[in-house]
Amino acid sequence: MDHFGIVDGELHAEQVPLGRIAREVGTPVYVYSRATLSRHAKVFREALSALPKVHIAFAVKSNPNLAVLRLLAREGYGADVVSEGEMNRALAAGMRPEDVVFSGVGKTRIELVAALRAGIGQFNLESEEEGVELAELASDMGVRATCTLRVNPDVDAKTHAKISTGKAENKFGVAYDRAAGIYARLSALPGLEMRGLAVHIGSQITDLEPSRQAFLKMGALMGDLRAQGHNVTHMDLGGGLGVPYKAGDNLPTPADYGRLVSEVAQDWDVTLMFEPGRVITGNSGVLVTEVVRVKQGTGNPWIVVDAAMNDLARPAMYDAWHDFAAVNPTGEAMVANIVGPICESSDTFAMGRDIDAVKAGDLAVFRTAGAYGATMANTYNSRALVPEVMVDGEKWAIVASRIEPAAILAAEQVPDWLD
Numbered sequence: 001m002d003h004f005g006i007v008d009g010e011l012h013a014e015q016v017p018l019g020r021i022a023r024e025v026g027t028p029v030y031v032y033s034r035a036t037l038s039r040h041a042k043v044f045r046e047a048l049s050a051l052p053k054v055h056i057a058f059a060v061k062s063n064p065n066l067a068v069l070r071l072l073a074r075e076g077y078g079a080d081v082v083s084e085g086e087m088n089r090a091l092a093a094g095m096r097p098e099d100v101v102f103s104g105v106g107k108t109r110i111e112l113v114a115a116l117r118a119g120i121g122q123f124n125l126e127s128e129e130e131g132v133e134l135a136e137l138a139s140d141m142g143v144r145a146t147c148t149l150r151v152n153p154d155v156d157a158k159t160h161a162k163i164s165t166g167k168a169e170n171k172f173g174v175a176y177d178r179a180a181g182i183y184a185r186l187s188a189l190p191g192l193e194m195r196g197l198a199v200h201i202g203s204q205i206t207d208l209e210p211s212r213q214a215f216l217k218m219g220a221l222m223g224d225l226r227a228q229g230h231n232v233t234h235m236d237l238g239g240g241l242g243v244p245y246k247a248g249d250n251l252p253t254p255a256d257y258g259r260l261v262s263e264v265a266q267d268w269d270v271t272l273m274f275e276p277g278r279v280i281t282g283n284s285g286v287l288v289t290e291v292v293r294v295k296q297g298t299g300n301p302w303i304v305v306d307a308a309m310n311d312l313a314r315p316a317m318y319d320a321w322h323d324f325a326a327v328n329p330t331g332e333a334m335v336a337n338i339v340g341p342i343c344e345s346s347d348t349f350a351m352g353r354d355i356d357a358v359k360a361g362d363l364a365v366f367r368t369a370g371a372y373g374a375t376m377a378n379t380y381n382s383r384a385l386v387p388e389v390m391v392d393g394e395k396w397a398i399v400a401s402r403i404e405p406a407a408i409l410a411a412e413q414v415p416d417w418l419d
C-alpha cells in the first residue's frame with residue numbers, strides 16, 4: 001500500500017498535488033511519501049515480531065537519501081552499507097555505529113580502517129583474504145572486529161540474472177563447502193571476533209522457496225559450527241524481498257516472509273539480522289516527468305518524456321517494468337511506446353504499453369521508483385542529476401537539489417599543455 005492517489009482529478013503524494021511540486025522544482029523529480037516509508041518500516045518490523053531477537057539494517061544502497069535515512073533511524077533501523085560513503089551517510093543520519101553492518105566484496109583497506117575507527121557493529125566478510133586483512137588492521141589498532149562470514153549457498157533466487165547473488169557462479173560470499181574451514185581459521189585470529197554467518201541470495205525475490213532452501217542450509221551450517229565448538233550468536237539473512245511493480249501483481253508479503261523465517265529459525269537461539277532495501281523504499285517513491293512531445297511513427301506513438309535512463313536506469317539495465325500513470329488522467333487510454341531523450345535505444349521505458357492518454361506538456365509518473373531510482377542516476381548526455389522531494393501530509397521539501405550540468409562542468413579542467 002502507498003500514499004499516492006488521485007484527489008480531485010490530480011495525482012497526489014499524500015496531500016500534495018504532484019503538479020505543484022513539478023511547477024516549483026521542475027521535472028524530472030523523484031517524490032517520496034514519508035507516510036509510506038514509515039508504514040513499510042513498521043510493517044516489516046511487525047512481520048518479524050514473533051522472533052525473539054531481531055536487528056534490522058536498512059540496505060542503504062536502495063535509497064541513500066539523508067532524509068530517508070533519518071526517518072528510518074527514527075524508526076529504529078540500523079544500516080547495511082557497502083562503502084565508506086554509505087557508512088558516513090548512515091552515521092550522519094543518526095544511526096548508531098553499532099547498528100551498522102558493512103557488506104561488500106571489495107572493501108578497501110582505507111574503508112576497513114575507517115569502519116574500525118567509526119566502531120561499526122559488524123563486518124560481513126566476503127572472503128578469507130578479507131578476514132585476514134581486517135584481522136591485521138584491527139590488531140594494529142588494538143581492537144577486535146566483530147564479524148560474520150558471508151556464505152554463498154548456491155541457491156537460485158529465481159530473479160533477474162543481474163541481481164542474483166547466491167549461486168556458485170556469483171562473486172559473493174565463500175563457497176558453502178569451504179565455509180566451516182574458513183570460519184575456523186578466521187576464528188583463531190586475535191583481531192577478529194567471529195559471531196555468525198550471513199547470506200543474501202538476490203533482490204526482487206518473488207518466490208520464497210529459494211529463501212527457505214538458503215535459510216535451511218545456513219541453519220545446518222550453523223549446527224556444524226556449534227558442534228565444532230564455535231559460539232554462533234548472530235545470523236544475517238540479508239534482504240531481497242520483492243515488491244509489486246505492476247498493479248495487480250501478487251507477491252509474498254512481509255508477513256509471509258516473517259512466517260517463513262519463524263518456521264525455519266525459531267529455535268536457532270541467535271539474533272536474527274535483516275537487510276531489507278526495496279521492500280521499504282520501492283513503493284514509497286515516484287519519478288515525476290513531463291511529456292516533451294508525442295511523436296507519430298509507423299507503429300505506436302512515441303511518448304518522449306523528459307526523464308531518461310540516466311534518471312531511472314532500471315528499465316534499461318534489467319528490462320524492469322515501472323507502471324506509468326498520468327498526473328491528471330482524463331479517463332482516456334492509449335497504446336504507446338514511452339522513451340526518454342537520450343541518444344541510445346536502451347533509453348526505453350516501455351513498448352506497446354496500455355497507458356493513460358497523455359499529450360505534450362502533460363505530467364506523468366513512473367511508479368515504484370523509490371528503490372534503486374535516484375541512487376543509480378548519473379549525468380549521461382550532460383543531463384542534470386535528478387532532484388528528490390519528500391512529502392509529509394501537506395508539507396513537502398526538497399531533500400536533494402538538482403545538480404545542474406553547469407556545476408558538473410565547473411569541476412572539470414583543461415590542462416594548460418593542451419592549449
Ligand code: LLP
Pocket residue numbers: 059061062080103104163165200202203204205238239240241275276277278279314318371372
Ligand atoms: N543486502 C545485500 C548484501 C545486498 O547486496 C542487497 C542488494 C540488499 C541487502 C538489499 O536487497 P533488497 O532488499 O533491496 O532487494 N539495482 C538493482 C538491485 C540490486 C540489489 C543489490 N543488492 C535493481 O534496481 O533491481
